[in-house]
Amino acid sequence: xxxxxxxxxxxxxxxxxxxxxxxxxxxxxxxxxxxxxxxxxxxxxxxxxxxxxxxxxxxxxxxxxxxxxxxxxxxxxxxxxxxxxxxxxxxxxxxxxxxxxxxxxxxx
Amino acid sequence: xxxxxxxxxxxxxxxxxxxxxxxxxxxxxxxxxxxxxxxxxxxxxxxxxxxxxxxxxxxxxxxxxxxxxxxxxxxxxxxxxxxxxxxxxxxxxxxxxxxxxxxxxxxxxxxxxxxxxxxxxxxxxxxxxxxxxxxxxxxxxxxxxxxxxxxxxxxxxxxxxxxxxxxxxxxxxxxxxxxxxxxxxxxxxxxxxxxxxxxxx
Numbered sequence: 659x660x661x662x663x664x665x666x667x668x669x670x671x672x673x674x675x676x677x678x679x680x681x682x683x684x685x686x687x688x689x690x691x692x693x694x695x696x697x698x699x700x701x702x703x704x705x706x707x708x709x710x711x712x713x714x715x716x717x718x719x720x721x722x723x724x725x726x727x728x729x730x731x732x733x734x735x736x737x738x739x740x741x742x743x744x745x746x747x748x749x750x751x752x753x754x755x756x757x758x759x760x761x762x763x764x765x766x
Numbered sequence: 767x768x769x770x771x772x773x774x775x776x777x778x779x780x781x782x783x784x785x786x787x788x789x790x791x792x793x794x795x796x797x798x799x800x801x802x803x804x805x806x807x808x809x810x811x812x813x814x815x816x817x818x819x820x821x822x823x824x825x826x827x828x829x830x831x832x833x834x835x836x837x838x839x840x841x842x843x844x845x846x847x848x849x850x851x852x853x854x855x856x857x858x859x860x861x862x863x864x865x866x867x868x869x870x871x872x873x874x875x876x877x878x879x880x881x882x883x884x885x886x887x888x889x890x891x892x893x894x895x896x897x898x899x900x901x902x903x904x905x906x907x908x909x910x911x912x913x914x915x916x917x918x919x920x921x922x923x924x925x926x927x928x929x930x931x932x933x934x935x936x937x938x939x940x941x942x943x944x945x946x947x948x949x950x951x952x953x954x955x956x957x958x959x960x961x962x963x964x965x966x967x
Contacts, residue, residue, distance in 0.1 A: 683946050686953075687918075693896045694903070694918045699808040699822065707826050708800060711833050712793055 782846040790837050800829055803847060806920055807854055813915045814858045816904065824861060828854045844929055851930045855912065862908065902952045910945040917942060 777785060777798035788795035807828050812821035831853055839849065903914060909931070916927045924938040931938065 682950060683943075686946055686950055689895065689899055690903075690914065690918045690949075693899045694813065694914065696805055696919055697809040697812045697821075698805055699825065700818075703822050704804055707804075707829060708797060710826070711800060711829055712797060 783841055786836065786839060786841060786846050790839075793833075796833055796836060799832075799846070803850055804829075806847065807850060809919050810851065810854050810915055811858060813919065814908075814911065815861060820861065824854070824857050827857050831857075845926055848926065848929045851916070855930070859908070898953065902949055905952060906945065906948065910941070910948070913938065913941055913945060 777788075777795055780788070780795075780798070782799070782802075785795050785799050789799060804825070808821060808825045811824045811828070812818065815821050815824065828850060832850060903911060906914070912931065913927065916922045916930060917924075922930075924935045924942075927933075928935045928938045933941070
């Protein structure tokens with residue numbers, strides 16, 4: 659090599675070998691792409707796991723949120739009716755009726 | 767007044783960061799994250815364990831663990847899935863430690879749907895090639911198997927794989943190249959797959 663010539667690194671592989679290797683690796687990548695594909699879990703497994711996660715330690719508001727709007731409305735209505743009934747019983751005084759003595763006497 | 771029981775109607779429009787922030791208090795938001803990542807986690811665990819039973823068991827553990835700890839998740843600007851993959855990776859590592867012997871992959875599960883439309887001879891040949899290739903993949907060190915799954919199955923970019931595996935982007939690129947070379951060397955010792963190599967050359 660002449661002293662004024664810039665130093666160049668020799669390629670590690672001759673050009674033909676390099677091209678052959680590139681092609682072989684490309685072919686291998688293609689084979690891998692065909693062999694390793696996304697796996698879908700069973701639908702029943704996916705559904706059950708989701709239900710398990712959603713129920714895990716769920717508090718009342720969370721359970722209510724998970725209901726459909728119609729059921730949420732029905733639950734709210736039932737709750738309001740229950741509260742109203744309790745309030746009415748309290749307002750009417752003795753809880754809506756006289757206390758009944760035990761139907762079976764304790765002694766003859 | 768805002769309805770405290772009102773449902774966030776369109777979680778699918780939200781990005782991961784917004785969903786994760788919501789999921790700390792709203793399990794429906796976590797449900798959306800679950801839908802987004804279920805197949806990815808399942809695929810990852812499936813290829814690392816080699817059977818559907820353990821894949822389902824570990825996938826369930828990944829999501830239950832993520833759900834239990836989502837409240838403590840700190841967004842440092844890294845992809846959420848990197849966190850999930852790390853949980854999955856740790857669980858799979860523990861699983862391998864607990865195994866007294868390594869299981870063989872249920873190869874029939876690997877048959878691609880597209881292969882089944884081919885002629886019987888072609889299908890048998892393709893299946894042989896698949897089998898040898900997958901056996902060779904299973905012989906790779908765990909780290910290289912993980913890299914192949916993330917790159918080939920999940921099609922993640924090197925940068926994201928680097929985050930998951932705790933390496934630089936350059937290191938992942940180099941490891942991938944070395945993995946392909948090792949795989950090719952292994953396959954060349956296998957008569958079935960050396961046919962595959964010859965057909966490429």
